[in-house]
Amino acid sequence: MSERVRVICGPTAAGKTAAALQLAARHPVTIISADSRQIYRRFDIGTAKPGLGELAAVPHVGVDVADPMDRWSAWQWAALAREAIADAISRQRTPVVVGGTGFYLRALTEPLASLPPLDEARRDQLGAWLDAQPRELWRAWCQRLDPGRAALGPVQWRRAIETALLTGVRLSTLHEGGGEASRVPVRYLLVDPGAPLADHIAQRVVTMLDAGWAEEVEQLRLDVPAEARAWLATGYGEVLAHVEGRMSRADMITRVTVRTRQYAKRQRTWFRHQLDQTLVTAVSPYEEGFLERVNAWWRAHDEETV
């Protein structure tokens, strides 16, 4: 029997790192990053990756594990995380999952369904064809092939179509089967400053630019193709537009700030509804005794077994 794995989550720029680092200062900790953008190499500043100092001070897993062009997935991340958790424990270190990608956390706690392997060549071929079709057609196909998923969005329609056509089975049917990987029992520390987050985000955008975000993008645009997944990270599109002279610096800053706030809002919605609230301890970095609460949360797990 093992204790629940500690997970520190919360909207972007909320102070998750501060909580994690202060724990790492007093316990042997391995941080496992649950962040769908920090996986990409070279996209450093705009994804708020841990700095060299932090990486040297505390072992990190899940950062810089993919090339910007790679197709990555929640499934892959969960496999990586399971391995890292087991490895940390075997070394007498305490794994702490830190990140804001709710879907990744779910892949860990509720294993994604096992899917028959897709023929990559056929998938690419189908994908290329679909790209040339109107979205309305995707929706119509999804409606026929896997109606349960038609109410979602294009990304989901596409996935449902690929699965149905290439495996002959509906994705919804596969989901009913459940996953084969083991569920990782967890306990959450939800870090969220509340209303001040909006200002935090605005300040962080400027801080990132001061740290050389635009220069980073200047370099990336030289050899990272526009289709690369990594460009989907919040703000990179706006900074690129500015670097290429298509957007003023002022507009870029306001747009990046807005998009980041919108992302934080979606994260809050996820954490509010998708997490088992009985396992959540909510804290604000601004509240009285923040660090003590973090430490209390850490200790609360020591006795508990699952």
Added chain:
RNA sequence: GGCGCCGUAGCCAAGUGGUAAGGCAGUGGACUGCAAAUCCGCCAUGCGUCGGUUCGACUCCGACCGGCGCCU
């Protein structure tokens, strides 16, 4: 001081006599292998103010207020 144009939600904006398009922002939500992605719902009893004409006015008329432009 005179003349002209304009004044519609936090912002941009359509409507020009029949009972307020759309976009942005905001907000609530969804989410089972791209998730910092993708998608969905809500969001002006009121159109600068007051008065008039009309069965009916954001739409027409008048005055006033505010903005812009031109003229003196």
